[in-house]
Amino acid sequence: MKADIAIVLGTRPEAIKLAPVALALAARQIPFHMISTGQHRDLIAGALLPFGLKPTHDLALMREGQSLDELLARLIAGLGQALAAIGPRMVVVQGDTATALAGALAAFHARIPCAHVEAGLRSGRLDAPWPEEGYRRMVDRIAARLYAPTPGARENLLAEGVEASRILVTGQTGVDAALWVAQRPRGAASGLPRLGERTRVIYATAHRREGQAALASTLAALSRVVAERPDVEVVMPLHPNPEVRRQALPFLHAHPRLHVIEPLGYADSVHLLRRASLVVTDSGGLQEEAPSFGLPVLVTREVTERPEGIEAGFLKIVGLDSSRLHAAMISVLDDPGLRDLLQRTPNPYGDGHAAERIADDLAGGALSG
Numbered sequence: 001m002k003a004d005i006a007i008v009l010g011t012r013p014e015a016i017k018l019a020p021v022a023l024a025l026a027a028r029q030i031p032f033h034m035i036s037t038g039q040h041r042d043l044i045a046g047a048l049l050p051f052g053l054k055p056t057h058d059l060a061l062m063r064e065g066q067s068l069d070e071l072l073a074r075l076i077a078g079l080g081q082a083l084a085a086i087g088p089r090m091v092v093v094q095g096d097t098a099t100a101l102a103g104a105l106a107a108f109h110a111r112i113p114c115a116h117v118e119a120g121l122r123s124g125r126l127d128a129p130w131p132e133e134g135y136r137r138m139v140d141r142i143a144a145r146l147y148a149p150t151p152g153a154r155e156n157l158l159a160e161g162v163e164a165s166r167i168l169v170t171g172q173t174g175v176d177a178a179l180w181v182a183q184r185p186r187g188a189a190s191g192l193p194r195l196g197e198r199t200r201v202i203y204a205t206a207h208r209r210e211g212q213a214a215l216a217s218t219l220a221a222l223s224r225v226v227a228e229r230p231d232v233e234v235v236m237p238l239h240p241n242p243e244v245r246r247q248a249l250p251f252l253h254a255h256p257r258l259h260v261i262e263p264l265g266y267a268d269s270v271h272l273l274r275r276a277s278l279v280v281t282d283s284g285g286l287q288e289e290a291p292s293f294g295l296p297v298l299v300t301r302e303v304t305e306r307p308e309g310i311e312a313g314f315l316k317i318v319g320l321d322s323s324r325l326h327a328a329m330i331s332v333l334d335d336p337g338l339r340d341l342l343q344r345t346p347n348p349y350g351d352g353h354a355a356e357r358i359a360d361d362l363a364g365g366a367l368s369g
Contacts, residue, residue, distance in 0.1 A: 005033070005087055009037070012046075017094050017173045017177060022034060022053055023053075032088075048275065049265065065315065089112070091113070096135045104143055115145035116145070119139075120149075120155075121136060142299040173350075175288055175350035182270050182293075191264050193259040198233055199232060200233070201234075202225070202235070204218070216247045219248065224249060265274070281300065298315075308349060
């Protein structure tokens with residue numbers, strides 16, 4: 001079946017951030033195919049489930065132990081074949097993954113326009129995050145439509161010489177996803193541990209390569225906090241990476257209020273955000289979603305491509321040093337006025353209508369441009 005649009009995704013964050021776009025296209029009766037490359041194959045179904053979506057094509061391109069070069073080659077070839085079979089008029093990619101770059105290149109080779117959701121994010125360092133910073137810069141050079149989540153992202157693109165006519169500031173589709181799920185009844189099944197009714201919860205993750213390498217120091221800081229504060233619990237879903245699991249092994253039963261658990265479905269993740277008092281993460285998605293729930297975020301990276309959250313008071317960069325992270329967590333937990341202030345501060349990343357703006361742009365001319 002032919003379709004106007006091919007939505008290309010491969011990782012859990014891509015699935016979450018492109019699901020609202022798919023729903024907005026469906027509401028406008030714009031036909032689309034959803035192609036999954038299978039980068040996070042085991043997590044895609046759970047990410048799409050709350051939205052009632054499934055990929056129409058599952059390429060299953062991941063192979064154990066493959067290098068980034070081998071992965072990218074497989075992705076480009078596999079997506080090229082899929083696009084040739086589908087024949088879309090537009091390819092939509094998201095973010096900074098190998099799937100996003102391969103989707104943009106496959107579209108470029110097929111002379112199909114590409115739209116980049118979450119365009120213009122820049123850390124200022126090509127090696128942080130690596131290789132994602134390079135990937136998103138390359139996608140932005142060849143994409144026909146650039147959907148920037150913030151005015152700052154638009155300014156980044158303009159500073160690089162991108163024509164203003166290619167850029168539309170939309171807001172962040174990840175905010176759309178979080179608000180959409182938060183407004184719906186929670187299912188009975190849950191991967192969350194039982195939490196104390198009166199405890200304060202820290203939601204922690206290690207997603208990026210650099211964060212995974214320092215996971216033991218992050219867990220050590222979290223262990224200190226729960227040992228010192230009897231009213232605090234930590235929930236840390238593990239990334240499926242085998243090295244991550246090896247580092248986490250000594251902490252699996254380190255403290256009864258330190259819950260190191262299996263990856264969460266997206267609905268459970270949003271519920272945990274609603275229950276949390278603090279987020280400790282290197283995840284871009286959580287940096288964007290947490291402000292919608294008035295949550296402070298400690299970013300375990302040396303730089304972030306999301307400065308708007310720092311300017312609004314939601315984010316603080318703490319790096320990967322265990323002592324620095326511990327001190328920052330204690331500081332936030334001991335500042336009740338901060339949470340009150342953030343509850344009254346708008347989310348700088350979006351208002352929940354980004355996907356509608358993208359779908360309207362596609363329906364209003366981008367498909368025929």
